[in-house]
Amino acid sequence: MNSKISGLGHALPARIVENRELEDVVETSDQWIRERTGIERRHLSTGETTTDLAAQAGRMALADAGILPEQLDLIVVATMTPDSFMPATACLVQKELGADRAACFDLSAACSGFVYGLSVADSMIRAGTVRRALVIGAETLSRMIDWTDRTTCVIFADGAGAAVLEATEEEGIVRCTLGASGDDENILTTRALPLRNYLIPEGAGREMPGNGYMVMDGQTVFRFSTRVVGDSIRQTLEDTPYGTGDLDWVVPHQANTRIIDYAASRLKMDREKFFVNLKNRGNTSAASIPIALSEMRQEGLLRPGQLVMLTGFGGGLTWGSALVRF
């Protein structure tokens, strides 16, 4: 048994923020942001929650697949900006959609989260545990940004994307590979609640550095990302009948256009095969790949039979790729 992506959807907050608007927030310029990142504008929440965006994207993906919420066996939400630690965002999405039969859980793999989620759902379908799954990447990153830190606040954005996966005898998800390097934990972090209880005297606990906001060593992330995109794509193609020349599209995590340019040249691939929507969307972490896929579908760029490589990379550090026949 294989699994196949049968529906796609996405949702974005209504409010669009142009680079120029950020010139009033931190010391930056439209030109700096465009040249260093490729971003011109992004959507930021003015109240839409991660659950709102995830449910809206999920609803669109279900309609695209032509299946009802009650036919879902599984909902996985990849997010690092849940609305609550408990319940999981996936449970809140289940309630919104009325997907009563679905098992629900969230998954934390930062910007690689959607590819991790796809891999888990694909494995569960192959094992016969579930037949229909909804995999969502959803973020309201604006809530974990320090809006006085110009090195991060110009990059990150809000949104959600979703894919329906169904059991099939046809070729669908061909191969997923995942990786992580916990040794590099400090390169991209957002620390959670400090470890504090009545047994631990004030100041003596294992205080994690940071303040609940994202902290990023941009240049190290840049070096890691440019290396890992090529390596991960090559590793995923290994042991398959396919090579880079067979790919109709590469849909990378939308982190930075310079990372994508560099990866294309390292792989000696035509840059036109890399889908990029950073200009209008910014970096939406776990949501960026499914938003891109859903937009490609809407624009008529993603057609049945095409072979597509999805590749995610981010905090953890984590990375992963999925070779998908549409």
Ligand code: ACO
């Ligand atoms: N506006 C204006 N100037 C800025 C800004 C800003 N928003 N941010 C930093 N600068 C300044 C710096 O302070 C520095 O000034 P200095 O030379 O006086 O010290 C100068 O610009 C250059 O800074 P660098 O950090 O060297 O700039 P760089 O060319 O490396 O670009 C960037 C920074 C865009 C963050 C880059 O390192 C990058 O893209 N890294 C990858 C990070 C990324 O994509 N993160 C998201 C991915 S995480 C994930 O999704 C995997």
